[in-house]
Amino acid sequence: MLTIFGVPAPLLFGQVLLGLINGAFYALLSLGLAIIFGLLGIINFAHGALFMMGAFVAWMLLNYVGIGYWWALLLAPIIVGAFGLVLERSIIRRLYGLDHLYGLLLTFGLALVIEGLFRNQYGSSGLPYQIPHALQGATNLGFMFLPNYRGWVVAAALVVCLATWIVIDKTPLGARLRAATENAPLVQAFGVNVPRMVSLTYAGGVALAAFAGVLAAPIDSVNPNMGTYFINIVFAVVVIGGMGSIIGSIVTGFGLGVVEGLTKVFWPEASGAVVFFVMVIVLLVRPAGLFGKTA
């Protein structure tokens, strides 16, 4: 059997693939966080809870309405995004004049409420969600078997991340968005409805989290705690990538997923802490993050 650095190749590739999948979730989540932070200046602690909501909405659509995976992939982000819109309009908006901290604590409180409500209703044992029919099975790549669904998750996440990047970097809408982060009153003076843009941006970031939640539903069981696992690491990803950097979140998300996967192969005990270790090193060398603008 082929071995690389004394490790059987299938094991190595398997962990790299697992890393890529985790990385796909890191990338989608940190991208949403970065966009929200960029315009609203809020560290959205509710992000993990909204990710979990995405998975739950997919499950509800299937079990209560009979709508399957593919439509859920479209509908769940819209539904959860709309929920985010309501949150922003009704509660989060109140704290804009205040320090970042208040937004952070407020969204933390909201996360507790959302997770608690779902735990109350559905327990914490987890609900099953089937892999869609078209993506069952696995493909033989020659050096390893790739479960089709996992390949799909990585591809879908990559496409959505890049699409988001293109929207922000290349379209007039994105240009307004970037302008508003630099100087909101001026952009408003040019006739752009900045408050509406802020609301929609929050909804957009939330929709990305919900999209990730639907992707995750068939991998993890759908349970109220599924967001908490990711969110701590995603915060570290955001810091490493450079807060507010779009491309930074994408690259760092996938990259750290792979690094974590490789650590599981070569030094399993350290795999839980490796992301934080990387973070410390990056901060010592480049305090603004890998892709951050240095002041």
Add this chain to the structure above:
Amino acid sequence: MAARTAAVVLGVLVLVAPAFLLSGYNLFQLTMVAAYAVAILGLAIVTGYTGQVSLGHGAFYAIGAYVTAILMTDFALPYWATLPIAGVICAGVGFAIGFPALRLTGPYLALVTFALAVAVPQMLRAKALEAWTGGVQGIVVTAPDAPAGLRLSQDQFLYLFTLAVALLLFGLARNMLRGRMWRAMVAIRDQPLAAEAAGIDVARVKTRAFAVSALFTGVAGSLGALAVQFVAPDSFSAELSIALFVGLVVGGAGSLPGAVIGAAFVQFVPNIAQQVDKSAPGVVYGMLLVAALYFMPAGVAGALRNGLRGPAPRRSAATKSTTKPQGGTIHVE
């Protein structure tokens, strides 16, 4: 002057009275309030006064608790002697963290310190340190007995001891926060550039503030370990750090009485939430937190000072007020 002395005597009486009126779990809860108040006081020094946001003070609390536990079990040191050692060690760690923290501001520092809070329990679990930390099992701490001659139960003594240390530290903080150091800290919080121009050594004040802050929170951890009589990695998860921060903001960042109110919130509100709704205490706790921020953005202490002004956000000690969302920057390259 006489009125003042009377007020102090009355205050001390009110604080000491619970030791003889309450017992068991109720008294233990008050002991924890005193310990948390010291921890939040530490956080207030760095976040409320210097304006450096720390979401990782649970880490200092944990280090203080473990230092006390290890010194008492492995080195057979008396309980009271472990407190200053825990404080000094935490001050050292805080000083070391204060340096890289100089280069970070606002939400950045918040996330980095939060990572510290996530990483510390994992380190405490590590196999390499198991001989010291007891790994996942943790360490059982023997409760101190009251000194011979004092007819007090262990609970009573623990409460009074914690109270005495807390009062001492609050007094220290109050004196410190009246002097040059305090003015320098507030200047740095409000106008960093002007502060520097006025000749304040910003880096020195900030790192010192971090060290002093860590010292307070570390001693609080020691007190907590004595009160709970057990330390384990799971007691010091990232949630503890957030809880301390919640206490700071709910109490009113940058006010000493606020630290006590915040500590009461941290200790009692989760229990109340548990009683209201057993299956989902998080919901009640979260709602109370959201409501507190919504109605009293300046904290309870601030609200008492200003009168309840409803949802209109007011400028509070830890905030710089502007009328637009304080956006960060978004960029693509």
